[in-house]
Amino acid sequence: MAKKRAPIQPLSASNHNEGPKHLVGDDTEKRATIGLDLMTYEQLEDFGDELDAVRQRVLDDLGQADADYIRRVIRVQRAAEVVGRIAIFFPFFWPVFLVGILLLAVAKILDNMEIGHNVMHGQYDWMNDPMVDARKFEWDNVAPAEDWKHGHNFVHHTYTNIHGMDRDIGYNMFRIDKDQPWYPSHRFNLPLAFFLMMLFEWGVMYHGVELDEYLAGRMSKAEFKARKKRAMVKIRRQVAKDYLLYPVLAIALVPFTSWWVPLAVLGGNVVANILRNIWTFNIIFCGHFPAEVATFQEEDAQNETHGQWYLRQIMGSANISGHRPFHILTGYLSYQVEHHLFPDIPARRYPEVAKDVRRLCDTYGLPYNSGRLSKQLFSVASQLAKLAAKPDDPYMVGNSPESKARRRAKREAAALAAQS
Amino acid sequence: MAVVRKVLASNFIGRFTTPHTVDHYLDQIHPMLAVRHVRARVVEVIHETGHASTVVLKPNGTWTGFKPGQHVQFGVEVEGKRRVRVFSVSSSTQRKDGKFSVSVKAHPDGYVSQFLHNDMLPKTLVFLSQAEGDFTLPDKVPDDLLLVSGGSGITPVMSMLRTLRDTGHQGQVTFLHYAKSASDEMFHDELDKIAALPFVQMMRIYTREPAEGAELEGRFVIDHLKHLGIDPVNTLTYVCGPAGLIASVRDTYTELGATSQLMLEYFKVPSVDVNAADATGTLTFDDSSIEADNSGATILEQAEAAGLTPAYGCRMGVCNTCAIKKNHGAVRHVVSGQVAANTDETIKICVHVPVGNVSIAL
Structure with missing residues (x-):
């Protein structure tokens, strides 16, 4: 009898959109101290319940409009990519070439931010559509989705801004918070940041391999090897596509045009990838690194309540104000506070949720960090410069x-x- | 067209579209345009009885056809959410217009089957899988064949009957069908016509409202086969229907030592008896650190009740979408009754209920 297809990989619904998980300490009697300077335990409890209600209200309301929205974004992204890639084949007509590079960069930005980041959070899993399924989605950059999902969705979103636990504080590269110990390499905070900005997708990939965790003996050799292999496979595919196949395709144009056309196509791909790198780096650095954003110690967060977990997310994140197209290009990471409170609701809902979050922040007298892109970027840069000393x-x-x-x-x- | 499709589906083209597939781009031009995704448009919905309907589908070019008896994963989108169930193909493989049909009885709590029966409009886009399942006729159909079905379990058998009719089958086919009543019987008129054909010996038994002067009555017993002159040991037998029918046929065949002749297909998962005395222990969802008292329902249902959103497809143990690792504990398959108690084994949570304490990687 013909065998049915082999069992698929066991799925885990909780790897990609693991919800709020509280840090538990050894001493279970001890209560977390986060936020006690602002609220009482009772207030924290009410605060947590109110935010839960906001989340539930949105979850209950998800439907056709959300599905239509993400599909519209995907449609625009695909169109921009296809038109961009074609336009890059006309380098002898520079306005078309330039538009091509920009369209390809926009396509990659949309793919990474509004589609990739949000889909891989599980924001659209309820649609049950394999095209926007967090388990299956892979994005257009060199970091494999699987390792990014673990490092981002689980580690970063659970232990946000806790020293020694959130590997995203300074990415093991920068001193961005005054509570981080200073090392001599931090003298180069700013030049290193510029370097990372240009190569950001490679930085994300390297961060996901977690070499530091392996060297510190916190990761098995088998796990490390598997991560390395996944990264190599993804790199090969991405590099082959952008830097080999499309330029080689342009050789067909050489007899009709000029010898340098394939090189221009290669250059166009490089520039598009770098533009995406610059954009995503800047948006992401504004999320947690502006000066007023708080960081936490593990001891203070142990045995935190639900309300304290929420509070930590609010105090540890910063928003960027702007218009709708800007928010879409950031994948609504400009609503970093709302994103950290509710990482698994579709990002287009963050503006609506922000009204409730601001209201609650006013009620309880909590800080709500928001500012123009220029202001937040300046804050990050001066922070990097100051803490380099x-x-x-x-x-x-x-x-x-x-x-x-x-x-x-x-x-x-x-x-x-x-x-x- | 097939060559174009093969080229587009090739690994080489995939290198240009990575990390997405060609279908991710074709989909933007037209939803039916694809090299791998199987999709179909609804041509018409025929109401077979008050509760059952047939949906005629026009699939796109990726559809590779079916063998009579197979089923297909059938997905419709309502309010942004794709809901997938598995339905049997009911049409003949010999249809020349490239269309095929699935037939379904609307279950009171079956969202998709209800939608299909009440609200499905022509031209609706349907998301399909390729045809699946081993409940199929052999390439060379033996001279003696017995088909047994109960209720809407008739659908895969109907596909077999129609195909045998259209291919001019020369052997002898016996068709034994159980329905509640004549009005509740799907394909009633067409069955009347097929019954008149020489290759088939047909016996339809109405269990609730027996026809006047009926030769046979009641539920399946061995005497029904004897009356029809069937020797189970020498007759390849296909049975599709509710769990009760399947269990009695299987028991009969086991007694006679004829199980090698038996092919079985359940048309739905038997509803689980929530017997409080049986449901003991705690169900633990390890990855999300949630515990729940075992309610006796399937693990999928209990997970959903606990606020989790595990992946699922057919919810009847066919598609494997919900397959997940069981860390430890014993679980019982709701259809076969088989108990699985190994640690670290992958189970389909839609058709397993916990037996005592169970922990799941969810």
């Missing part, structure tokens, strides 16, 4: 004798505790 406090210098002694003492205490 070596702090006076030797305990804030990572490789100072004082810091080393403190780390050693901590290690020994932990070993002693493990023995007894």
